[in-house]
Amino acid sequence: MGRIQFLYPPSLRELLQLLASLPQSLSGPPALLLLDGLEQYLAGCPGPQAAARLSALLVDTASYFTGRLGADPRGSAPCCQLIASMRVSGETEVEDHLCILQRYFPAQCRLCPDSAAALGQEDCGGARIFRARLSQLGALDREWRLGFGLDGEMRVSPVPWGGAEDPGAASDTDRAAGAEK
């Protein structure tokens, strides 16, 4: 945990400023940039170009750090990964920005409650079950079942090919476990 730095930019403007000056803020290049709550920042975007700027600046920042990692012979990671998560709740403005996000994030993972478990069609022993589907350009979709037990343990199992279901429309409780570069 000592190697993780948590930052809390309170607004879109401050997030953009943070990203633009991150090389000066961090002591060394990170192996991962993880942004949670992307929908909150997108809500502050007045239009598609602002959403594109946010996405592009995230990508550009990760790309810069990849260059730094590659140049460091002691570097342990080949590149700086970028993951952003967002909750999709049906708000039109945020939904409009999804097609912009797809330009900059070629891989997307959607996380939704498992429909069979939700309808009580399976005995899950009290565990919360989700379906995660990973979609990326040039590759077949892959899907997993994620179970969060009462003991807090997470169990992941792949869904066999042909057993994949449409994760379904997002609801207020869904969290799209966002985009990965």
Add this chain to the structure above:
Amino acid sequence: MEATLPAVAEELLKEIKKAFQETSHVPDDLLLALKFVFGSSAVAALDLVDQHSVTRMVSPSGRAVYQVLGSSGKPYTCYVSCHFCTCPAFAFSVLRKNDSLVCKHILAIYLSQATGTCQELSGSDQQLAGILLAEEEEEGLGTVC
């Protein structure tokens, strides 16, 4: 630029670079192909390259950004690693209508890289951060960029 274009566009730019390295000019057949692939942005981008409008700024931390002077003299910011430009045409034709691959400024960057005509400039980390955050131009009727 690190962002990817469709394979045909990538190959075309490689051909242009090769031809320019060998003959110091771009032959007509490649110019026609450029117009076919990129549409009306092609001629405008070539004009920008001719006018040496593309500048790459690098800061001491090694971060870089492009600035391209538009036809009106306004500088537009373009990112190095992915397609983004602050010009109205990028917002309208590329993002909203999705009928252009890139705007003329981004294409001018590709062409200046292929022809070795990109100017290089050094700036402070603060200057570069400011350019990265330069406000996008608002769309408007008759906006010239």
